[in-house]
Amino acid sequence: xxxxxxxxxxxxxxxxxxxxxxxxxxxxxxxxxxxxxxxxxxxxxxxxxxxxxxxxxxxxxxxxxxxxxxxxxxxxxxxxxxxxxxxxxxxxxxxxxxxxxxxxxxxxxxxxxxxx
Amino acid sequence: xxxxxxxxxxxxxxxxxxxxxxxxxxxxxxxxxxxxxxxxxxxxxxxxxxxxxxxxxxxxxxxxxxxxxxxxxxxxxxxxxxxxxxxxxxxxxxxxxxxxxxxxxxxxxxxx
Numbered sequence: 299x300x301x302x303x304x305x306x307x308x309x310x311x312x313x314x315x316x317x318x319x320x321x322x323x324x325x326x327x328x329x330x331x332x333x334x335x336x337x338x339x340x341x342x343x344x345x346x347x348x349x350x351x352x353x354x355x356x357x358x359x360x361x362x363x364x365x366x367x368x369x370x371x372x373x374x375x376x377x378x379x380x381x382x383x384x385x386x387x388x389x390x391x392x393x394x395x396x397x398x399x400x401x402x403x404x405x406x407x408x409x410x411x412x413x414x
Numbered sequence: 415x416x417x418x419x420x421x422x423x424x425x426x427x428x429x430x431x432x433x434x435x436x437x438x439x440x441x442x443x444x445x446x447x448x449x450x451x452x453x454x455x456x457x458x459x460x461x462x463x464x465x466x467x468x469x470x471x472x473x474x475x476x477x478x479x480x481x482x483x484x485x486x487x488x489x490x491x492x493x494x495x496x497x498x499x500x501x502x503x504x505x506x507x508x509x510x511x512x513x514x515x516x517x518x519x520x521x522x523x524x525x526x
Contacts, residue, residue: 334517341504342457342517388456401447401470402515404456
């Protein structure tokens with residue numbers, strides 16, 4: 299079964315600084331990976347996804363992530379953060395097989411706090 | 415195209431009571447999944463419904479049950495509520511052959 303680990307529970311940064319949120323996965327089969335963002339008191343919004351193809355994935359709000367098979371990582375990056383990026387970020391991967399039988403396994407989340 | 419909508423947004427129940435949460439899936443989606451997100455944790459998979467049939471279940475007791483209707487909307491029912499059931503309940507819909515799940519805003523359940 300596939301699992302994901304988010305290595306940092308909290309990441310504080312200053313506005314306009316770069317940020318990297320780390321995610322490692324475990325799997326011996328084909329890998330699909332996702333990053334979701336959750337703003338306070340809201341549901342989850344998909345930031346980006348890796349299904350296949352290019353290992354550098356670009357998402358919304360200027361975020362990108364790189365799939366690294368040798369390091370089993372899918373770290374999320376943004377070159378310059380804004381106050382509005384303050385939120386909880388979740389790495390997720392589907393478990394199950396075929397068709398619609400995909401349930402998502404989430405990491406525990408990383409709280410990104412952007413300070414002025 | 416409407417997104418995933420959940421109702422109610424908040425509710426408070428007493429321990430031992432029963433609760434029903436509702437979810438309308440995104441247009442064209444026939445798969446609905448439910449997740450429980452306790453405070454400070456990532457979402458945990460409860461179960462998934464595909465074309466009105468349960469299609470996978472997480473590690474939750476039988477007092478968590480669900481339904482999916484012909485229009486692919488869904489309900490989550492929880493019986494004999496416990497204090498630990500207090501959480502944000504998230505519904506997600508997806509197309510049958512697509513792994514991308516679209517989430518609703520969630521229902522915040524507080525059990526007192």
